[in-house]
Amino acid sequence: MKILNLLTVLIVLITVNAHAQDKFEQDRKAIKSLAGFYKVNFNYAEVTSPNPEYQFSKPYRSHGNEWAEIIIDEPKRIVIQHMLAINDSTVIKHWRQDWTYEDTDIMLYTQDNAWKKTTLTPAEVKGKWTQKVYQVDDSPRYQGYGTWSHVGGHDAWQSETDSPLPRRESTVRNDYNVLNRGSRIYITKEGWMFEQDNKKVLRSPQGDQLLAVEKGYEEFTKIDPKKFEYAQKWWDTQKTYWADVRDVWTDLTKTSPTDFKVETKVNDKLLYEILFALGDQSIKDKWTSTQNKEKIKVALQPYLAK
Template sequence: MKFLNLILVLTGLITPNADAQTKIDAPEEKLEKDRKAIKSLAGFYEVNFNYGEVTAPDPNYKFSKPYESHGNEWAEIIVDEPKRIVIQHMLAINDTTVIKHWRQDWTYEDTNIMLYTEGNAWKKGNLTPADVKGKWTQKIYQVDDSPRYQGYGTWSHVGGHDSWSSETDSPLPRRESTVRKDYNVLNRGSRITITKNGWMFEQDNKKIVRSANGDKLLAVEKGYEEFTKIDSKTFGYAQKWWASQQTYWADVRGVWADIIGSQSTFKVQTMANGKLLYETLFNLGDQSIKEKWTASQNKEKIKTALQPYLVK
């Protein structure tokens, strides 16, 4: 054991006084560490977004302008089960405006996965229990709760550092979907690391041109989303808004789950009848609260509203 520790120290995998860190956790201990790390993603944050292209195979490729942005984001745990944790994100603007943002569902040893193909279409993946043993799937959803991308990987807790990584295909990021037409798939290499004051979402992304002839690499970008904890007082309006809306959006998630679970492939269009999908669902939510619809009324109206956006 001492020889093994020496090798680990020399290779930088542990620190000299890290004997306890070389111990292999029992499955239930590892699972609890994973859950603690995932739940620590929730909180009140200032977020800084930084993306920039770093390389391209074509020497004549014109690199896009680096993207930088920031905002205040609240991440709230809305489902906390032994092997499933759901975190809803909300953007807060000046404590007067809230935007229901993205959602991340974490599921443990989950063989069900939807893989992005292209053109806002997904297909059901074929995972076995062996593929996902000890692993967590992160399922990312849009502001309208339609799927965005899903990837799976193992949480690591080495040397007191908590991290998780995966690689998967996704649609174009929102920051580029309305301005770029030269590629159609983003292969996301994602790494989450818990930090002292929040967490870092680091990305190595490949911009892919996918066609019947296969995939062609257009460019590679690096991305950093830094979540730094701040005082919750900025999020008073967001919390009040979510308290009134959360029941409706639970029904939206339920309807989407039924749609996704019943099909091996499906495709979503973001615009129908002159309205964007998220506009339709947000307006329906306001109407639901105003008219005090029941859960059954919500689900029936949500199903009807979604039909024009589902491509058969």
């Protein structure tokens, strides 16, 4: 009888482990399917406010061609770099998303372009993937964790976390300073959807004040890769430099204190302008990786708040 009970336990454990491994591979497949060549439609609109006198902002709509390339593919870490292809001769290195599995290290946005390094418990992240989103200059933007689901053949992930103001409002509004993002990603036949329920919050020592709630949809629809030939050639010349930028940021965040803050502008210069110019200079002068990192560190220092 004891032998039968032991066999039963072993069979259950093997079955559970096999299911967990299958789920893990489904997660990885879903994340990797976010990469590709897309036309993206951006649609945002404020839908409600607790203040009856609140003046709703004008809905935001835009579109563009975006290439998402997997640049790191490790078992528990997948990094996807986005590029905007504006025409046949212009490309902008866009946002980046790092997916990490059961990651206990996270940087949570507080306010005023500052983040707090936090350690989660293994129980909090068990079976979950963290999406770490970075700016065009590879500085932090926001990080949130959640579980991928694969019910009925539908792949979806969701999380809730705080972030800076969206770029479309960061230079035109100062009535709120935190965007609480409710994010849902789900895979479609044509590509994928990034759906958001966002709360615009004014954070102060007295607490959080909700200004408005916004709905957002970013629809990624697959298109002909030929539209991105110039972008691919451009990235091929730039990718080594930007790998050095990522390495420098990683070192800086690891050695920084608990609170980490990045200035948005110094001497009337945005950080991404400095780093993009360095990238072009690196290619022109054929800098080594060591040279790149030295110059990147010098460029970043004025933007790191003490």
